[in-house]
Amino acid sequence: DAGVIQSPRHEVTEMGQEVTLRCKPISGHDYLFWYRQTMMRGLELLIYFNNNVPIDDSGMPEDRFSAKMPNASFSTLKIQPSEPRDSAVYFCASSRTSGRNEQFFGPGTRLTVL
Amino acid sequence: GNSVTQMEGPVTLSEEAFLTINCTYTATGYPSLFWYVQYPGEGLQLLLKATKADDKGSNKGFEATYRKETTSFHLEKGSVQVSDSAVYFCALSETAGNEKLTFGTGTRLTIIP
Numbered sequence: 758d759a760g761v762i763q764s765p766r767h768e769v770t771e772m773g774q775e776v777t778l779r780c781k782p783i784s785g786h787d788y789l790f791w792y793r794q795t796m797m798r799g800l801e802l803l804i805y806f807n808n809n810v811p812i813d814d815s816g817m818p819e820d821r822f823s824a825k826m827p828n829a830s831f832s833t834l835k836i837q838p839s840e841p842r843d844s845a846v847y848f849c850a851s852s853r854t855s856g857r858n859e860q861f862f863g864p865g866t867r868l869t870v871l
Numbered sequence: 872g873n874s875v876t877q878m879e880g881p882v883t884l885s886e887e888a889f890l891t892i893n894c895t896y897t898a899t900g901y902p903s904l905f906w907y908v909q910y911p912g913e914g915l916q917l918l919l920k921a922t923k924a925d926d927k928g929s930n931k932g933f934e935a936t937y938r939k940e941t942t943s944f945h946l947e948k949g950s951v952q953v954s955d956s957a958v959y960f961c962a963l964s965e966t967a968g969n970e971k972l973t974f975g976t977g978t979r980l981t982i983i984p
Contacts (some may be wrong), residue, residue, distance in 0.1 A: 761914070788970040799976045800960065803939075813971070819960075848914050852970040860972060862914030 761863035782851030877975035934968035
């Protein structure tokens with residue numbers, strides 16, 4: 758089975774531009790998580806969905822960030838406008854309601870905002 | 872609220888040395904406990920877990936025991952290899968039926984030959 762798929766793997770953009778990160782969770786998983794990882798702040802949970810519904814977005818840094826999950830097999834994280842401090846690796850993870858809490862992570866998108 | 876505290880890194884060891892990475896937690900209820908590992912350039916992956924007190928999780932020579940009395944879940948390995956170089960994250964589950972995890976800050980481990 759394919760794991761969590763993220764695209765693009767690398768993104769370089771200029772300050773002020775819109776950035777869209779994409780994620781395809783593992784088929785059959787009903788939870789989807791977006792994380793951000795930086796050297797300074799470590800791994801941060803931004804938002805997570807259950808059955809395509811956002812459950813907790815308290816980790817979203819500010820209104821420039823938005824996330825959607827239009828269906829069970831696709832989610833986006835959008836930053837508009839982007840700023841240099843948004844540079845980080847963004848991970849998507851999914852899991853299946855089972856009581857086992859095992860999250861499966863994608864390979865990440867490395868975002869650089871110049 | 873729930874929280875996880877890991878020992879500060881980085882940790883550097885020689886090959887075949889004994890490894891301990893400390894992890895303590897604060898939680899309400901009875902969380903499950905996890906160790907995730909992140910190899911360079913990759914996402915996190917589950918290394919081992921324990922779901923109740925005194926359970927021992929093990930995988931790839933790594934072990935951790937769920938100690939409720941000390942609220943700890945320390946990661947150990949008897950003889951590390953260069954291939955174990957990675958960042959290790961301790962984590963706990965939030966509540967039953969909720970798949971959200973609370974992660975520690977991570978401990979970077981480097982093994983030198």
